[in-house]
Amino acid sequence: MIFLATWLVTILLIAFPYPIWMLLALPHFGFLFVTWWGLKRNYQLSMTLLLISSLPIDVLYGTSLGLHGLLFALIAYALTLLGPSVRQVNWIRQSMVIFVVLLIAAAVSYWARTLTGQSPEFSILVLQAAVSALLWSPLRWLYDTLADYAQGLRTQRQ
């Protein structure tokens, strides 16, 4: 229920038709979705579910199927390992750690995109990682609120 709710919100944020001038400064909502799951609820996160949920994101972005699955798996793994220590620090330090993790994902993305014939610019991928890390705090609040709401609904049903 919580996974579905957060995933649907992520899909809506990705599918929204943004004006072209915003494209370079857009965060990667998919990465922030995985970051939230990797940091907050990694004990509930299934790798299979993550891979399946990444396919619609590939379709929406128009990238090769599997590209976001690869990046999501790497981010989830890194944040699962770092989770216990990252959860203890304030949001600024969390954003810095997330930036480093997303930077590694950006490097892998650069490599995979080059192999599939695209000509990516690494600086844009770095900018995307930086914007995503900066927006971690409001997105975390959004997902927390959604999770609390979904949890409340479930408790009411029971």
Place this chain on the structure above:
Amino acid sequence: MRPLFSETSVAAVRLIVAVTFSVATIVIDSRFDALTMVRQAIKTALWPVEQIAYFPGQVSSELINWAQSHDLITERLEVIALENERLRTEQLKLQTLRAENAELRRLLGVKERVNERLLQAQIERLSNDPFVHRVTINRGLLAGVTEGRPVISADGLVGQVVVAYPHAADVLLMTDATHHLPVQVTRTRERAIAVGAGRMDRIELRNLPDTVDIVPGDLLETSGLGDRFQPGIPVAEVKEVIRAPGQPFALVIAAPLTPMARLSLVMVDLAEGES
């Protein structure tokens, strides 16, 4: 004593399995193009969610239209009426030229070109990925749009349909880095392949002989090779010809005639090749 399989090693095994699966999927999709059905199924399932995402934009544009003053709308109508008159006159000339052209082709024994069957479509969204130049249009398989159809605008070529879904279709713009297009220079009939440069305002002709007769200002049009695009569709204007000293090849940089960043309405060419 340390456990043989710690939680970290289990997570690492899961990661390896996930990475292997993902890399295999990337290779199958990008090299063998074998997952189109999967893509179509996912996009069809996402259709209601996408409509919800488009809703705020549609409402705001309706509100803007509604809020426009009566005077402004009257002024725009006058301009459109004048433009319509001019286009009707041009169309009369075009019909005469078409008839003449068909007659000449018949006399020369050359195959007659079919008339374009154009389907108007609106662009719903541009891919949010800055390296993927792909747009989604609101016409799909149900309207007769299929994979490979050329997409044009009033200014020239836009790209081609790469995946068609029941209610929508993905159009790969000619500026995408993976797009290759057979073109010819209108002035000299010199043929080349135009490759997207990954920028909305640029395409490139690479590996041309250093002696090639192309100058800035030349127009590029589709050559018709490959049977995907009809010949003669305007493509781009040459902006720069780079001839590096000592290098055997020249690089030509051209700007697409269609303003890709400001596109809203396009036409899908549904004509069935040449008859």
